[in-house]
Amino acid sequence: MCMLDLFKVVSIKSCANDDIFTLQIHIIKGQRYPLVYHRRRCWYQRNRENVGASSFAPYPQSSAEKRICCWECTEDWDNKDAILLYALLALAELVNHSFSEQNHAEEFLNKRESVKDRLCTTLQEIRDGTYGSGPRRYAAYILSNLGYYGFQDKLGKRLMGAYEDEECSDMRLLFANGNGASVNKVILAVRCPTLLPPKEGAHSGTVQEIRMSANVDTLALVKLLEFAYSGYVEVESSTLKKLKTLARHCKTKILLQMLCRGRPKWGSSIPRIDLPLALTPKLIHFSDVILVPKETNMASFNCRLCSSTSPHAHCHRFILSSGCEYLRALFRSGMQESHLDRLKVPVSWLGLTKLVNWFYCDELPKPPSGCRWTNMDTDAKLQELQAYVEIYSLTEWWIMEDLQNDCAKVILSCLESARELSIKTIELAASFSMWKLVEAAAEHAAPIYHQLRDSGELDELDDELVNLIRTAAVQFSQQGG
Ligand SMILES: [Zn+2]
Ligand SMILES: [Zn+2]
Incomplete structure (x- = not known):
């Protein structure tokens, strides 16, 4: 038997810069997985000084990296899941290489339906999962050779x-x-x-x-x-x-x-549906509804679209409806409210901006983190927290379970980093009758119960709420806290 049948070597040079690395893939008959060898240092190692350490980098942080600790690296191309990325690079080459004589990988794979199905399922999981941008983009790139284009989110x-x-x-x-x-x-x-x-x-x-x-x-x-x-x-x-x-x-x-099945550019981000573009001056005239927050004491407010000087946000019924069953039903109900072009939303202006962001990005903006959060004064922290509590309360009424869970996560992580806010949060949540949240905040206050009691901070609180914290404190100490 010819040696070539047993052993196939594919050498790959990186698409981005041929100095970065080369891979060798050895495919041996009878073996289920190809063997992959690195030949050069990877991009991350070469550029580590420039990109900063990823959150789980096993290296000690240099002083330069410490200084930029609040710098958020939003794109994680190859720091995360690097080995997976190389495997996908190799697979992409294999797909290109194996199908270069055939015009379409599709036709070839149609003869091997089951292989194709398994391959596609795995690639789709990578593409739409929580992997780094590099592996996700490469999985999408391979899938585009098989007739699937884009990302599902x-x-x-x-x-x-x-x-x-x-x-x-x-x-x-x-x-x-x-x-x-x-x-x-x-x-x-x-x-x-x-x-x-x-x-x-x-x-x-x-x-x-x-x-x-x-x-x-x-x-x-x-x-x-x-x-x-x-x-x-x-x-x-x-x-x-x-x-x-x-x-x-x-x-x-x-x-x-x-x-056109172009290779993803090294470091390029995951393409998104850029809906916030609809809120920019160029396209805002398509808006058909105005969201108005609770009374605010904001000094001045300028709108590019209308002359109103009180805070408000121009939005699109279609986009609001897509994210909220309640609003969808309201807009089409034919009730008086459904024709109004102004909709009052019982949240502060800060809360409204976060809410609008969620509708247009499907992502709840996070409060400031790192040093920026630590350096904020208690009032500013409370304002942030209040915005999330308001949205939490609204989601109960507007029936938006996912958003509610996201809010709860943010609120609890804020309390985690600033226990001194738990009393105010308890008051706030109680004023909205959000009892699940009250209990969660009480649990956060439990470890510092004695401190709170001695400082007199509990005196202003409702007896019922004080009892709740005391109970949580007792439970905390019983659990060996
Ligand atoms: Zn910092
Ligand atoms: Zn306006």
Whole structure:
């Protein structure tokens, strides 16, 4: 038997900079996993001085790194899960190498359905999991060779759910074949701006109809819209070319890059649906509802869109509906409130900005951390905490369980780092009748119960609440605290 059948070596040079590293993959028949050898230092080792240590770096921190301890490294390309990244790099090369004679990996793998399914499932788990950006991007890159483009996240699933709900839409695209799709101008403006008719006016409350040219391939357009809403699309090779043309025309850069199967740039971030773009001055005129916080004593407030001088936030019903079943029902209920363009939200201005951020990014902004948090005075810390308690209380009413859990996590971690806030938090939570939160805060106060009692801090508190803390303190000491 020829030696080559037994032993196959693929040498890879890094795509980013051929000085960085090379890998050798040895595929030996009968062995389930290829052997991978490093040949050079990895990027992280070479650049460690420049990027700072990752959170779990096993190296002692230098004084320079200590000075930037509040600097948050948001992108973790290859620090995290480095070995996984190299394995994926190797796999990407294998996929390219093995299928270079065939035009499509797809066709090849169709003959091996079960292998393909297992491979795809694993890659999808990496792509949408909590791995570093490098492995996630490479998993997506390999998947794009198999017909799956983009990333699946909560925001995309949320928007896709609302997309399928025609009652939310403010525009209808009419296809040449007689069918059509109900869409939202704000999503088109953010994701594929050239699909919008020129001179798009302000919100008018009616559904605008746009007839599409017969030159536009309907299936490609449907796929493009799917990607616009969800950030993810599955495309058969027969539609690929038409979709590429359309994506180029519609300036959907992210999709176009994926369709062209370009290698991810080293260090590039995970592409996201950039919904906050809808809140920028250029696109804010698509907004159709105003959120108004509780009375505030804010000195001055300037809005770029209207002349109102009290704090408020211009938002989009469609996006609010997508994240909150309660608002979705409210907007379509036909009740008086559903037609109002102002919606009062019982949270402070700080709370409202965090809430809006959640609706547009599907992420609750975190309070300042590190030295910035430590250096904040108690009032400022309390203001932060109050914002989260208010949102927590609101989620009970608006039925937003995920957001509520996120709030609880933030509140408890704040209390963890500043126990002195627990009494105020207990008062605050009690005023909102949030008893689960009161109990959790009481548990945080338990270890310093005697200190609190002696300093007289408990005197202002309701007897019932003091009892609660005392009980928690007794339990704490019984558990050997
Ligand atoms: Zn710091
Ligand atoms: Zn305004």
